[in-house]
Amino acid sequence: MIRPLLLAGAALLGAALPTSPASAAQKAGRSWTIDDQLTVPEVRDLAVSADAKSAIYVVRIADRQSDRTVALLRYVDLEKGTTRELQRAAWIDQLKRIPGTGDWSARLDKGNGVQLYRIGASGAVTPIVAHPATAIYGDTEGAVLPGYGHAPLATGVRAHSWSPDGRWLWYVVLDAAPFVKAMRYDDAVTAERAQRRAPGRATASIYLRDPEGRDILLATRPQSDLRTFFDRSFVQWEKDEVRFDVMETDPAGGQQVVTIGWSFTSEKIRVVDGKAARGYWRLPGLHGGRLSSEGTGDTRELVETIPGDERRSFGRFPFAVGDARAAGGFLSPDGRRAIAGFRTIDNPRFGLAIIENDRVRTISSALSLNYCDFTVSLTKGACIAQSQTVPPSVVRVDVASGGITRVASVSADHEGIAPLRIEPRTWINRHGYKATGYIVWPRGYTKGRQYPAIVITHASDADDRFATHENQWEYPAQLFAERGYVVLLVNSPTSRQNAEIDAAYEAWVSETKAVSPEKLRQLIWLNSVATFEDSVKELVDRGIVNPARVGIAGYSFGSQMTNVTITNSSMFRAASSGDGGYLEPAFYFNVAGSYGTVFGGPPTDPAALANYRRLSPSLRANEVCGAVLQQVAAPLIPSIDLHAALRKAGVPAQLSLYPGENTATDETHIFHIPSNRILAMEENIAWFDYWLLGKRDPQSPHADRYALWDKMRDAAPRSCSAKTANDENRH
């Protein structure tokens, strides 16, 4: 639960430049339904054939009937546009072309755990590696690692990579350790502080399958090697050896990424780099280096950092490479062309940077391009194209010309919806800080009428993709717009717009003391509150939004922002906070380093306690002027503490726990159980309708809660003045 909250912080990128909004002409079509919200397709991977005449891709879709989120593997003829479903499975990922063949490989869970299969263009699926799958990823008893939005996943094969000639296969299999009744000491115990359930243990075995089909064991790795167990292993195929990254943990707990090489000739293993870089994304440049975007502001410098500390600049661009949501990096075998996915800084949209002859050109359009793959020579490829209003489709990309051609829809159902008017915006708040986002206008908006409004926030995830689950979570933004709400999808002020805020985020993420707790509170949290307030205030001032009917919602990173907002602003009559709790004092020992930066120490240090009392939502419960719903995937301490504090302060509050598949399993941080998702969306609709509009729907699955809400409302006749946040805390 900790990592996602913090990574959300690290992922904040981008800044503000006005560009043209995506075409949002009202087409004929139907309105959004809750089923549309539920079944927004989540494309997860795409791979083209060697000649880029065809591609396969994976899309995950909630299946209401089985109450599972299922993965579909589809084959697309990139010339004709015809699409066939090849497989439907509990899990599919890691699509890779098998060099020298017309086939692909992929990890699939066909009922016996996640294994490695060969996928023929005909749809034939044959096992490559099948390993007894006993190591579980998921939020369940005995799992080796938590699940990020999926049901518990028994895993046999963790990762794989083909040599460029397709003759060698590098792969990782997992072996769950049988339970051995043994004492544990010290750090092995403290690691389970406030953890629900006991983790399982496993080892990872890294193998190389040689051209004769012989399996060579390269290494057996402990579970502390997160590079192998969780991250990519960054497999690189050199002329004489295959290289991959592992993570070593020293007895003091220090972690170091180490690059290992195994020689095809000597058949020996060696340490290539004992101190490899730890960045989770590596974009290859033309000179053996790594591409990145540097600096702050509305443009960023694209540079290649070459081993030996040489640094080559390509100039400044209004985009950044290296964003985890953009397409990855590609390099042609002759080293003459590199492709790196980028994300624009203003109106964040995804495109491709092509680097040739030390020059950079871009391939982009009104739609974002993600999940791209290319031929070996990087001449042709395919991507997923989408925007806030346009559902994902498969497009063909001609790299030389930059041409993008639509090939096939990913979701015909969603193409049938009449697009809403979704307006990209850059807001500049009272402190001069920019934030990006969108206004989703109510269907049939009538000028002169006042509308209720809901702010939805999740760090920087409001960008030009289609109704992204990772941004909206179970807040049905489109359905709210259909129901007459103005919806504001508002990012927090971008972290790299200037050196001051960049330094604040850097201190926070790196857990230094370079920036004071008070400065962090102002630059990160209250700055976001100011943005949310000011984005609404503009619409209030224009007569569009009714100031008495404004709500706010967000999960994870957005949950902490929602919690801070509702405890610092009197603008919001209702809040919905999803599965978060960072900033709560009781969480200190789990994130001591981070809280050391944010608060200056533990809450039991009187000097630091003063900072907690200024920022921790549960310690500001008396300041709340709205009703607070928390929807959670597990009964975690911080959410419980905030709920208890709100109730104690007389604030209308509800804590709703969404269950897992069984008693020993929890729902995941990103919900994956369709019935939970429907119920959570319905709960958000009922909550905002009730607290903002005074409306009740006897057909709501949550109608039995109205009586309690009435009671809380009547017991809490709070009158909040119209003061804005930060009145006493300007910076």
Place this chain on the structure above:
Amino acid sequence: MIRPLLLAGAALLGAALPTSPASAAQKAGRSWTIDDQLTVPEVRDLAVSADAKSAIYVVRIADRQSDRTVALLRYVDLEKGTTRELQRAAWIDQLKRIPGTGDWSARLDKGNGVQLYRIGASGAVTPIVAHPATAIYGDTEGAVLPGYGHAPLATGVRAHSWSPDGRWLWYVVLDAAPFVKAMRYDDAVTAERAQRRAPGRATASIYLRDPEGRDILLATRPQSDLRTFFDRSFVQWEKDEVRFDVMETDPAGGQQVVTIGWSFTSEKIRVVDGKAARGYWRLPGLHGGRLSSEGTGDTRELVETIPGDERRSFGRFPFAVGDARAAGGFLSPDGRRAIAGFRTIDNPRFGLAIIENDRVRTISSALSLNYCDFTVSLTKGACIAQSQTVPPSVVRVDVASGGITRVASVSADHEGIAPLRIEPRTWINRHGYKATGYIVWPRGYTKGRQYPAIVITHASDADDRFATHENQWEYPAQLFAERGYVVLLVNSPTSRQNAEIDAAYEAWVSETKAVSPEKLRQLIWLNSVATFEDSVKELVDRGIVNPARVGIAGYSFGSQMTNVTITNSSMFRAASSGDGGYLEPAFYFNVAGSYGTVFGGPPTDPAALANYRRLSPSLRANEVCGAVLQQVAAPLIPSIDLHAALRKAGVPAQLSLYPGENTATDETHIFHIPSNRILAMEENIAWFDYWLLGKRDPQSPHADRYALWDKMRDAAPRSCSAKTANDENRH
């Protein structure tokens, strides 16, 4: 985990009067071994036959071979003294005579869960009620309630009671609720704060079996009815109806015990008493009332409180009735004789108070009498007799004459051990407070030599029973004495010795604000520290104990006292603290009411934080002058926080987690897995030998820890002055 810590507080009773010590004449015999410590028999129940010519009893004994604690059911001929083993099972309890027959009934787990059986004197065992046993008691995933010292126990039958004529059977069966995927709200979520694993759910069905064998369902109870799920149900058989207690929970969480009656004639159910008394122990008097001991000091007033508020006094006695460790209460059918078990206030020993013709006489001896049962007319009976030095045996009791006759040994093995010299003591500390306990002298004590010493403390559990597991936990007191330690079994100052300390305990247990946090700190915690210090100091002053070689150990209630002692006293070079953590700030929300009393509020309230910083062990880690071992049954937050704080302060510290039967199960607060018990005792031996004596044993199962201990010792060259605790905190 919470309740046992707090109940330990409520159970503190007794005060100080000198009486003669148990005979401790050195008999020929062997020394204690670790296997003797492990296999100290725990008698759990005893029932005599209608004529008291025979009895059955249950003893639980650790079985090293199967690594389980097993229950043995034994039959004793009370005239001849012959003993036969009737059954060996995972669990046996609730022994009852079946009126009108020569048989008994009991709950047994013979492999299909805990069910109700008929036990013939011949040993024949036949089922009475067998219910599919799916509700689990234990520290495991999906259990309905935690386990108190036993492996997860699948339970079919929870309780039973026979009508006086033996024709009717009242009983309770449990039905685990199948998992239903459903949202949970508010209190149903907060109840799981910091809980490991998700609890299961069950209902209890209360039945009456009529003389024709027809089963009549009287009530189906929810799991919130702890009276049915956890406590005794206090079944009373009246002429016209059977009565039993249930617990009702109102929507606001308030709990009320309600007495229900079911009429044999109308076959209808009614509420007999909507506000029944909640005391967990009810001793019947001769006038339809309830016996109790009242007041403070070295004697207590024995009174019968009769419905209608009449109160009859029997005068003052140097004992108290109503202690959960004493024998229960009995009343003859003619209402002329009552028997109540008592515990003496000084040198706490157990005996029987016989009440006839409004007079009280006692039956007692140099041995404690517990687990007694009598004929219906209360003329004859049997008890378990034991003392600190004498292993349990079965004795015959003639009530009229008060005669006690030894019948049979419970553990021949332990009879073979040459008794240690164990001296009962009453200490008066520097503040004038009395505490009881024992000095266990080293085998072969030589006057003039200085010995190392270990204080072992657990509330008031140092009394005249044999090597009680609930008192000593995994601190092998007898083996320490064999190895040359002076062992002090020291109770905290008795809570009812005067009105001031009584009021302090009353405020603590009842969670009022009647006594200030500072006064509580002085009267409860620092008062105990003073007692521990002063009991050692006396032996130091007499030249018996080497002041540089003194340790302290305690679990649960004793763990909080150990933690407070090591953070307030410089006397102890080593501590072993068992599975406790009450007083740690992070535990606040789980015990908010209790901490409200002890600290004045949550730790995030600056005024209350000052109190935490004075008392919470983890906030006083810098004051520690010894090495601190924590042995725990689960990775609970408070123990982890204390460990982290100690390590941060440079204090040598170890946190040792003892595992459960499998990944989804924890060891219980009172350890029940023999291999864990052996390892924990060996760890305590290794820990104290190392830190107090500088000794290391290469054969110790913990020998691999010495290297780390060396490192911690060398890194923490603390020099603690010989100041005593409370120097700056006198009251």
